[in-house]
Amino acid sequence: MAEAANGALLTVAGLEAWYGESHILHGVDFHVRPGEVVTLLGRNGAGKTTTLKSVMGMIGKRSGSIRFDGAETIRLTSDRIARAGIALCPEERGIFASLDVKENLTLPPVVRPGGLSLDQIFELFPNLKERLGSQGTKLSGGEQQMLAIGRILRTGARLLMLDEPTEGLAPVIIQQIGRTIARLKQSGFTILLVEQNFRWASKVADRFYVMEHGRVVDGFASADLEANKQKLQDYLGV
Amino acid sequence: MQALYGQLVVGLINGSFYALLSLGLAVIFGMLNIINFAHGAFYMMGAFAAYFLLNWAGLGYWWALLLAPLMVGAVGVLVERTMLQWLTGLDHLYGLLLTFGLALVIQGVFQNEFGSSGLPYAIPAELRGAQNLGFMFLPNYRAWVIVFSLVVCLATWFVIERTKLGAYLRAATERPELVRAFGIDVPRMITLTYGFGVALAALAGVLAAPINQVRPLMGADFIIVVFAVVVIGGMGSIMGSIVTGFALGLIEGLTKYFYPEASSTVVFVIMAIVLLVKPNGLFGRTA
Numbered sequence: 001m002a003e004a005a006n007g008a009l010l011t012v013a014g015l016e017a018w019y020g021e022s023h024i025l026h027g028v029d030f031h032v033r034p035g036e037v038v039t040l041l042g043r044n045g046a047g048k049t050t051t052l053k054s055v056m057g058m059i060g061k062r063s064g065s066i067r068f069d070g071a072e073t074i075r076l077t078s079d080r081i082a083r084a085g086i087a088l089c090p091e092e093r094g095i096f097a098s099l100d101v102k103e104n105l106t107l108p109p110v111v112r113p114g115g116l117s118l119d120q121i122f123e124l125f126p127n128l129k130e131r132l133g134s135q136g137t138k139l140s141g142g143e144q145q146m147l148a149i150g151r152i153l154r155t156g157a158r159l160l161m162l163d164e165p166t167e168g169l170a171p172v173i174i175q176q177i178g179r180t181i182a183r184l185k186q187s188g189f190t191i192l193l194v195e196q197n198f199r200w201a202s203k204v205a206d207r208f209y210v211m212e213h214g215r216v217v218d219g220f221a222s223a224d225l226e227a228n229k230q231k232l233q234d235y236l237g238v
Numbered sequence: 239m240q241a242l243y244g245q246l247v248v249g250l251i252n253g254s255f256y257a258l259l260s261l262g263l264a265v266i267f268g269m270l271n272i273i274n275f276a277h278g279a280f281y282m283m284g285a286f287a288a289y290f291l292l293n294w295a296g297l298g299y300w301w302a303l304l305l306a307p308l309m310v311g312a313v314g315v316l317v318e319r320t321m322l323q324w325l326t327g328l329d330h331l332y333g334l335l336l337t338f339g340l341a342l343v344i345q346g347v348f349q350n351e352f353g354s355s356g357l358p359y360a361i362p363a364e365l366r367g368a369q370n371l372g373f374m375f376l377p378n379y380r381a382w383v384i385v386f387s388l389v390v391c392l393a394t395w396f397v398i399e400r401t402k403l404g405a406y407l408r409a410a411t412e413r414p415e416l417v418r419a420f421g422i423d424v425p426r427m428i429t430l431t432y433g434f435g436v437a438l439a440a441l442a443g444v445l446a447a448p449i450n451q452v453r454p455l456m457g458a459d460f461i462i463v464v465f466a467v468v469v470i471g472g473m474g475s476i477m478g479s480i481v482t483g484f485a486l487g488l489i490e491g492l493t494k495y496f497y498p499e500a501s502s503t504v505v506f507v508i509m510a511i512v513l514l515v516k517p518n519g520l521f522g523r524t525a
């Protein structure tokens with residue numbers, strides 16, 4: 001990973017993280033440039049989710065360096081990091097049962113200008129508009145995923161982190177999410193994606209990193225996916 | 239019949255206090271996951287604050303209604319910042335023991351200073367007298383306590399269930415770490431929630447001062463029944479605690495009229511039955 005990180009929006013270097021006593025990340029290095037879509041790949045338990053949560057400041061014990069937009073964030077609390085312009089769509093989606101769809105959608109406060117309006121979000125996810133009054137967790141899995149993505153688009157965050165947005169969804173909805181990511185990229189969002197499905201991800205991502213045992217062990221551009229296919233299949237065990 | 243209506247009013251008065259106190263307990267439990275055993279002590283402190291304001295600062299009932307909850311709420315904020323916040327993530331038992339100990343300390347200090355007998359607190363001049371309703375005389379102060387408590391309870395319900403601030407509270411009750419990662423200062427919200435719950439208890443204390451006198455142990459006796467009310471209603475439900483509070487006050491009042499021997503135990507009997515039939519309480523969520 002000796003590539004120059006100059007001009008990167010997010011630069012993670014030597015990131016280590018712990019859950020209590022268990023040491024999970026052992027020095028993670030990668031970067032994301034403005035406007036890029038970067039995907040983290042890796043087997044179950046490799047530390048992808050932990051990496052996103054560390055960037056978000058949600059892991060209590062972490063060390064190393066996480067620079068966002070030129071500023072060090074490793075010691076900031078997650079509310080400060082959110083206000084700096086990073087937003088996370090968590091793996092378990094995190095839809096609130098005691099909030100209706102509208103409340104879920106408008107829960108995250110707008111932290112800076114540049115976010116999407118509600119109408120723009122409904123344009124991306126028309127289903128949500130029809131379900132505004134429903135209890136958040138009464139939505140289907142796909143709709144919940146749309147809600148989880150939609151609600152971080154309003155905030156004006158520049159870096160969107162999506163943790164396995166296609167997990168457990170039907171092919172049509174996976175396509176819809178793919179189109180959404182492409183459109184977000186067009187509008188200038190920077191996206192850090194965690195994905196198991198690298199074939200799907202190769203359509204939206206500019207670059208890949210591969211994680212193994214709490215480290216980034218490889219990285220290549222989407223264009224080089226074919227050349228790296230065999231290696232990748234070994235990494236992922238598919 | 240006069241006696242029946244009289245008991246119903248007494249029941250509604252008690253129900254008002256049950257509702258205010260169990261509402262505060264529910265709000266605190268939701269956000270902090272702490273069973274606040276110090277609630278009775280804060281209720282007592284509210285009544286004492288009203289007494290001090292009157293006798294030391296010359297500020298009467300209406301000022302007390304505003305200032306006592308703020309003062310005691312500030313004590314609550316201090317307690318949360320200095321003690322309770324360190325219990326985050328630990329078992330319920332720690333919070334319960336800490337607040338129980340706190341209640342003993344607070345009540346002990348007040349008992350040392352003021353003894354066990356009651357200090358008088360007069361009904362404000364504007365609320366003396368009674369209304370002749372034809373079928374009964376309704377003392378103005380009692381009517382005020384019932385109506386005002388109901389308004390405070392419903393306003394609290396409205397804020398929590400129907401506003402943006404309430405959405406933050408509900409969301410933070412479910413997943414505080416995610417709400418924080420959206421940019422909301424959840425620790426401060428938790429502190430203020432505790433302060434608010436405590437302030438509700440203090441408000442009930444001020445309302446009770448002219449009715450029950452101001453005594454160091456006024457909360458200690460009362461809070462046991464309130465906890466039974468909370469168990470019946472189910473922890474954590476806002477509307478549940480309000481409805482259960484008023485309903486059990488009424489049931490107690492009716493029991494006093496029809497079968498006075500059971501009036502002090504009826505709440506506990508109901509609690510036992512509810513625990514058998516619906517262990518999570520009438521309005522409780524299954525967790």
Ligand SMILES: Nc1ncnc2c1ncn2[C@@H]1O[C@H](COP(=O)(O)OP(=O)(O)OP(=O)(O)O)[C@@H](O)[C@H]1O
Pocket residue numbers: 019022024042043044045046047048049050051091
């Ligand atoms: N809350 C937790 N407490 C303790 N250990 C955890 C916790 N969450 C995850 N782990 C451990 O940390 C390691 C990395 O988990 P992580 O969730 O980051 O993996 P992942 O790459 O996202 O996997 P998946 O593809 O299954 O989502 C795993 O070994 C996991 O068991």
Ligand SMILES: [Mg+2]
Pocket residue numbers: 048049050091163
């Ligand atoms: Mg994961």
